[in-house]
Amino acid sequence: MHESLTTDILILGGGGAALCAALHAKRRGGPALTVTVAVKGLLAKSGCTRMVQGGYNAVLNPRDSLQRHFADTIKGGAFLNDQELAWMLVSRAPRMIAEMETRYGCFFDRNPDGTIHQKAFGGQSYDRTIHRGDLTGIEIMERLRDAVLGQDIRVLEDHRAVRLLRDRSGQRVCGALLLDMRRGTFTVARARAVLLATGGGPTMYKISSPSREKSMDGIAMAYEAGAVLMDMEMVQFHPSGIVVEGSELHGAVIEEGVRGAGGRLYNARGERFMERYDQARLERSMRDVVTRACYLEIMEGRGTPAGGVWLDASHLGKEFVEREFPGMVERTRAAGSDLATGRVEVSPAAHFIMGGVRIDERCRTSVEGLYAAGEDASGVQGGNRLGGNGVAESTVFGALAGDVLAEDVVGRAPAASEEGEVRRAIEEVTAPLGRDTGEDAYALLDRLRAMMWEKAGVVREAHALEEAIAELQDLEARAERVKVHGRPQANLEWMLWLNLRSLVVTSALVARSALARTESRASHYRADYPVQDDRSWLRHVEIRRGANGGLGGDGPVVATRPVRITRLRPDQVPAGAEWPGVPVTHDE
Amino acid sequence: MSGERIFRVARGGAGETARYQEYRVPEGDRVTVLDGLLHIHRYLDRTLAFRYNCRAMMCGTCGLRVNGTERLACSTRLSAVPGRTVIVEPLRHLPLIQDLMVDFEPFFDAWRQVKPAFVPARAPRESGQAPDESVRVPDEPARIAPDAPERQVIDRHRECISSAICYSACEVVSVSPEFLGPAAMTRALCLITDSRGGAREERLDLLNGERGCWRCHTHTTCSELCPKGLDPTAAIEQVKRILVRRSLLKLVGVYRPAASESSRT
Ligand SMILES: Cc1cc2nc3c(=O)[nH]c(=O)nc-3n(C[C@H](O)[C@H](O)[C@H](O)COP(=O)(O)OP(=O)(O)OC[C@H]3O[C@@H](n4cnc5c(N)ncnc54)[C@H](O)[C@@H]3O)c2cc1C
Numbered sequence: 001m002h003e004s005l006t007t008d009i010l011i012l013g014g015g016g017a018a019l020c021a022a023l024h025a026k027r028r029g030g031p032a033l034t035v036t037v038a039v040k041g042l043l044a045k046s047g048c049t050r051m052v053q054g055g056y057n058a059v060l061n062p063r064d065s066l067q068r069h070f071a072d073t074i075k076g077g078a079f080l081n082d083q084e085l086a087w088m089l090v091s092r093a094p095r096m097i098a099e100m101e102t103r104y105g106c107f108f109d110r111n112p113d114g115t116i117h118q119k120a121f122g123g124q125s126y127d128r129t130i131h132r133g134d135l136t137g138i139e140i141m142e143r144l145r146d147a148v149l150g151q152d153i154r155v156l157e158d159h160r161a162v163r164l165l166r167d168r169s170g171q172r173v174c175g176a177l178l179l180d181m182r183r184g185t186f187t188v189a190r191a192r193a194v195l196l197a198t199g200g201g202p203t204m205y206k207i208s209s210p211s212r213e214k215s216m217d218g219i220a221m222a223y224e225a226g227a228v229l230m231d232m233e234m235v236q237f238h239p240s241g242i243v244v245e246g247s248e249l250h251g252a253v254i255e256e257g258v259r260g261a262g263g264r265l266y267n268a269r270g271e272r273f274m275e276r277y278d279q280a281r282l283e284r285s286m287r288d289v290v291t292r293a294c295y296l297e298i299m300e301g302r303g304t305p306a307g308g309v310w311l312d313a314s315h316l317g318k319e320f321v322e323r324e325f326p327g328m329v330e331r332t333r334a335a336g337s338d339l340a341t342g343r344v345e346v347s348p349a350a351h352f353i354m355g356g357v358r359i360d361e362r363c364r365t366s367v368e369g370l371y372a373a374g375e376d377a378s379g380v381q382g383g384n385r386l387g388g389n390g391v392a393e394s395t396v397f398g399a400l401a402g403d404v405l406a407e408d409v410v411g412r413a414p415a416a417s418e419e420g421e422v423r424r425a426i427e428e429v430t431a432p433l434g435r436d437t438g439e440d441a442y443a444l445l446d447r448l449r450a451m452m453w454e455k456a457g458v459v460r461e462a463h464a465l466e467e468a469i470a471e472l473q474d475l476e477a478r479a480e481r482v483k484v485h486g487r488p489q490a491n492l493e494w495m496l497w498l499n500l501r502s503l504v505v506t507s508a509l510v511a512r513s514a515l516a517r518t519e520s521r522a523s524h525y526r527a528d529y530p531v532q533d534d535r536s537w538l539r540h541v542e543i544r545r546g547a548n549g550g551l552g553g554d555g556p557v558v559a560t561r562p563v564r565i566t567r568l569r570p571d572q573v574p575a576g577a578e579w580p581g582v583p584v585t586h587d588e
Numbered sequence: 589m590s591g592e593r594i595f596r597v598a599r600g601g602a603g604e605t606a607r608y609q610e611y612r613v614p615e616g617d618r619v620t621v622l623d624g625l626l627h628i629h630r631y632l633d634r635t636l637a638f639r640y641n642c643r644a645m646m647c648g649t650c651g652l653r654v655n656g657t658e659r660l661a662c663s664t665r666l667s668a669v670p671g672r673t674v675i676v677e678p679l680r681h682l683p684l685i686q687d688l689m690v691d692f693e694p695f696f697d698a699w700r701q702v703k704p705a706f707v708p709a710r711a712p713r714e715s716g717q718a719p720d721e722s723v724r725v726p727d728e729p730a731r732i733a734p735d736a737p738e739r740q741v742i743d744r745h746r747e748c749i750s751s752a753i754c755y756s757a758c759e760v761v762s763v764s765p766e767f768l769g770p771a772a773m774t775r776a777l778c779l780i781t782d783s784r785g786g787a788r789e790e791r792l793d794l795l796n797g798e799r800g801c802w803r804c805h806t807h808t809t810c811s812e813l814c815p816k817g818l819d820p821t822a823a824i825e826q827v828k829r830i831l832v833r834r835s836l837l838k839l840v841g842v843y844r845p846a847a848s849e850s851s852r853t
Binding site for chain 2: 047098108133137143146150213246247248327336485486487491492
């Protein structure tokens, strides 16, 4: 019924976190250590690290400092970051840049004097974003892939993880069930340790930017395996996804560097509306502020007929825009507009999830044998991620996870999964292929996306969230009645259904966490609690699976936990650094 | 809006002869070939198989042939495809998995041959040896001016997204499947030009060998079709010039291997 393989370390994912983990594990563990990477697609080609446009935040200039990068990150995250994890991010990012240049051969853009060029990016107090043109992710992923090809690392392409497997005690993860997407067959991969690096991907919204195959699989699997998740209400919406009705390009983003360089936003009336939301920073304000501004303009009837606002960089000059943002210009031209010479229609698009699996400083989750890094993990970015901190997180924590895994598996005996669990999982996953009639996966996905956009999106309130939670229970039941056409081999509809399943579960976790957080903070905006409440809410919302599973009744268990504020307190924020957009209640 | 297009799509799995199936696809004025395939999959035929990830010209996985010419499905607007019928076929020279979905392995196998992994060149340059793992990697990224001669070469030839479009379009690969193909050799040129890198001689030997650059007949199809506007033909020509100079210098006995092409000059 299935094939089997055994490996010391199993890495799920093929993006920045996964590849850095594989390289570091192999480097640390040496030739005897076996490392297997299973990826839903092709190595280094799937995932969002590939899609990084703007660049990578790291302190290189002596006039900048780690403290500043840290403070920017914490302010951006509205003090919801785990400060130890955030410090690891900023303090290790410079080394990671050096590693990518000197060990993997990446080459980032240079200043005239030959040093690495760093540009401005939203929400930062210093120009510290390292880049390769406006397509930085390609440079990073192509070179990481080349490095992996030079190592003895086993790569299983088009192998999608569908379930984490636990040992008999149910307390330890000992592998994963993989679905070979080409042949439609299953493989049980036994491992001493498993790393989740599937890159989150909040694609449960009407408009979203991530790579199309991403569907929160890792977080959904971790939840099913009993891991504690954290900050799931913190979904980041990028302010500028392209609006192209009827095209898959819809939601592809115009990078924020365009605003950093002076690009302006106008509503349908031609007003430069950011003047009303953040007079000081205007379009260079933080991501969540700009997003909410665009969203409110659209919702209050000042948007374009297709539901967008205008991004205009043409005053910067055609030559400048073409030189600085060639990828973005190409993209808008493919979509029938032109960033270099005219305005482009944009809308907020779901972009990244700050929440995810709770990890400690060694990337360990709350379940033995299970680790997480990159977008699957939580804590690093707090309530909002600064542009440029995402790829830094995936590479820094991917590398760290690789080192830790190589150490942790030494002397750890492999455990066997339960054959019954494997059989049940395969039956569940193959069930829709056998049905004569049933629900339609596309229709359910549409429903899910419209509903989440409306009820658990940029602006939220209790009543709508409760409706969302109820509707998600219904969608969960209907998803189990989907019929998938055709054979198991190379079946895209089957993959779509599996995506739907992960998205429904994780949507419920987003909605429940959002309901629990009765304040507004960073990316999470509650119309019924519009104020940031530091007195009660310097806390994480944690969520994990209840005893009976399922989304209904007493399904997910919600709890809160104080944020670790070990380095920078809210009252230490320098004067004049208010959070624009959200009024703050100060502690006495 | 220009009404409706007929998609004639190659169907079938490994080892089967393709059969062509026709679908009617509405044409919006901003939609792409990828949008057409997604329309077919959703509304007309759930069994159609194809590959795509980023849908924004970065991942290089949605390559296929449109009316016989290699394209990325995501960046080919229907309005730019002439005629009413759009014939869609999988890339060539790569094993078929199903319908339009191919296995990239031969492309990456060729890529692997040129030792695509960067090898830092902190070794004594005189010996031309690549350093081993025990050599500490310099912590500081190298200082290299943006207008350094090596960067002029590399900047022109990097940013490959490994779409395999050139590999599919290459007539030499058709005749000699062992040919490394345009993308791998372009990667090799970047590596041997990079002053930070080593392993130059090994790569040059490879490029000089059976599978290497001398098989290129300068058809220039690769350069015409590269979705990123790269010019693999020019890269291969440059590799040939480097090799010619190398053998001339060897012939007169004055050749000194260098870590990289640019550290020679
Ligand atoms: C359009 C866009 C632009 C961005 N620009 C920037 C930027 O300029 N700067 C910045 O810092 N950040 C940016 N980000 C965010 C950044 O991309 C992410 O923070 C980061 O890349 C996440 O890395 P990762 O390794 O965790 O996941 P990814 O790189 O997304 O990789 C996830 C991998 O897991 C695979 N996978 C998924 N599910 C499964 C499964 N079930 N089994 C096996 N494999 C699976 C995927 O196919 C993929 O290979 C951007 C994001 C997007 C969407």
